[in-house]
Amino acid sequence: MQLESIYHSPSHRWAYAYDPETFHLRLKTKRNDVERVVAIAGDKYDWDHHCQEIEMDHIAADGLHDYWEAVIRPEFKRFSYGFRLHSGEETIWLTEEGFSSEQPAPAGGYFEGHYIHAIDLFDAPQWAKEA
DSSP: OGGOBBBBOSSGGGGGETTTTTTEEEEEEEEESSSSSEEEEOOSSSSSSSEEEEEEEEEEOSSSEEEEEEEOOOTSSSSEEEEEEETTTEEEEEEEEEEESSSSOOOSSSEEOOOOOOGGGGOOOOOHHHH
């Protein structure tokens, strides 16, 4: 895998609250370089009891990159997360600390999901909903 082509940021269009219960995570990889991506998310205060693995969907591609997305519904509206990428026999992990060939100990060093506050959600004006 070409690690220099893998991109994720824990903000804006790469990690955002979709609605009061749902968070979207996105990841970019080199085109046709990664076969499968799994998002690993859990409650950083009780990882052992509130951890989930979510298979990411391949949602788009352009001439250079593939784009992946996972939908997370954290039980307590807070979570930490990382990614596990697979290509052939190779598996790597991506967390806030960078890349690793073995799973980093949760949840220290993982990306932090933003707590979902209702005030931060986009609310389209009524006229736009009726357009």
